[in-house]
Amino acid sequence: MRWDTLEDEQCSLARTVAVIGDRWSLLxxxxxxxxxxxxxxxxxxxxxxxxxxxxxxxxxxxxGVLRKVKYQDRPARYEYILTQRGLDLYPIVMSIVHWGDTHMVDERGRPLLHQHKNCGNFFDPVMICSECGEPLSAKQVHTHPGPGAPQSPAASEA
Amino acid sequence: MRWDTLEDEQCSLARTVAVIGDRWSLLxxxxxxxxxxxxxxxxxxxxxxxxxxxxxxxxxxxxGVLRKVKYQDRPARYEYILTQRGLDLYPIVMSIVHWGDTHMVDERGRPLLHQHKNCGNFFDPVMICSECGEPLSAKQVHTHPGPGAPQSPAASEA
DNA sequence: ATTGACAGTTCTTTTTTAGAACGATATCGT
DNA sequence: ACGATATCGTTCTAAAAAAGAACTGTCAAT
Structure with a gap:
């Protein structure tokens, strides 16, 4: 698959995958x-x-995930800093880490623990519904074509 | 990078990326x-x-993300069904879709809308702290080496 | 004058993927 | 009986991508 075909697809997952969907990008x-x-x-x-x-x-x-910021002249040197758009990738990174913590750890346990500055506790990330606040699972979600849908695909469950 | 080097790394992200970290896997x-x-x-x-x-x-x-289930004999034919471990990937998929919905849509809007069966509303996925219930952002999280950490890396923020 | 840090680029070899065709097995229509 | 169709792969060669090592250019420090 060529790199540039994905970002034109009419699917939010495909378009995000065009940005972060390979091993090195995620690392x-x-x-x-x-x-x-x-x-x-x-x-x-x-x-x-x-x-x-x-x-x-x-x-x-x-x-627009990173921006180059010059940190010295002569020679010009840049740092790569996360933009807001980049920071918004955090839930993706955290959910990937959490799946690994749950399903891919060896007998020694998790390599990294996460502490929430807000409450001070070690936590896991939980994904909830923005409307009712209940935890989400695949089986409880219906999908419907939105305004940007290709032609008119049938609504399906997921 | 060879496929099999990643899953042995002492990092939950790397190990998950070994499973789902490429374009086709995600699609x-x-x-x-x-x-x-x-x-x-x-x-x-x-x-x-x-x-x-x-x-x-x-x-x-x-x-263990999918399992093969025979749906007919002669000739033996199988369907690929998500296991619980596979279903647990849902937050990853949803957060990827949501980032695309937020940052990669064109003028026409989202290709897909999600409705929560629980409450009936169209929703966005929100990632919260399992302990205090507040939405998570990168800047509010400290990381610490856990029991499965390599040697002893310094604690850092993320 | 020499060494080293930094941010890349260039080069060749190896690995992966694309794209098309082929195989195996069994059902269906006539 | 016979060919067409469905399903799930495998095999083959050409093209694309990645690995691995070396190289370039700029400047600072010694």
């Missing part, structure tokens, strides 16, 4: 949320090839 | 949540090559 993103900002630091922490790292960073900037 | 998963179950139906809806589809389905079965 780079993880580092961003761990406050990593510079080329060399990404590279040494991830052992990603420099070519791919340059590529992913460029893509994130293009899609 | 196949989307179809699963839309009740698609058979090889031919995946293939014709996604225009994925048959080779890759066979590959991804096999991987999902290996990781």
């Amino acid at each position: 780079v993103l993880r580092e961003c949320f761990l406050r990593v900002r510079r080329f060399e630091e990404f590279q040494s922490r991830l052992s990603i090839t420099r070519h791919l790292l340059a590529d992913r960073l460029k893509k994130f900037v293009k899609f | 196949v998963l989307r179809e699963c949540f839309l009740r698609v179950r058979r090889f031919e139906e995946f293939q014709s809806r996604l225009s994925i090559t048959r080779h890759l589809l066979a590959d991804r389905l096999k991987k999902f079965v290996k990781f």
Whole structure:
């Protein structure tokens, strides 16, 4: 599949996948949320090839997930900082981490614990319905074509 | 990056990414949540090559995300059904869709609307803290090494 | 003058994917 | 009986992407 075919699809999942849907993008993103900002630091922490790292960073900037901020002149050096759009990816990252914590840990347990500054507790992320506040599960959701739907696909459950 | 190096990493994100972290895996998963179950139906809806589809389905079965259920004998035919472990991927899929709905829609609006059977309303998914119930954002979370942490990485914010 | 940090780019080899065709098995229509 | 169709893959070759290592350019520090 070529990179650029996905973002034109009439599906929000496909369009997001065009931005973050590959191994390295998600790992780079993880580092961003761990406050990593510079080329060399990404590279040494991830052992990603420099070519791919340059590529992913460029893509994130293009899609407005990261922005380049100059931190010195002569030579001009930039840091890659999460934009609001990038910060909004946090639920994706957290839900991925949480699934791994639940289903892929070995006998030693979780590699990372998360503490909520608000309440001070260690927590898990929970996804709820914005309207009634109940936890969401796939079986309790109906989907309907929206205004941006292709032609008129039948409504289905998911 | 080779497929099999990721799942051994000491990071829940990396291990989950080993399972779902590529374009086709996520698109196949989307179809699963839309009740698609058979090889031919995946293939014709996604225009994925048959080779890759066979590959991804096999991987999902290996990781316990899908299970093969025989729906006829002679010839033996199987459907691919989400397991509980697969259903647990729903928050990941929903958060990906929601980011796309928020940041990648065109002027026509969302392609799909989601209705919660519980309350009957159209909703957005919201990620909250399991302990205090407040919505989560990256800046309000501290991370600490857990029991399964590699050596002893410094605690950091994210 | 030499070394090192930083942010990439260029090059060749290896791996993965695309795209099309083929196989196996069984049912259906005539 | 016979060919067409359905289903679930596998095999093949060409094209695309990634790996891995080396290289470039700029400047600072010693």
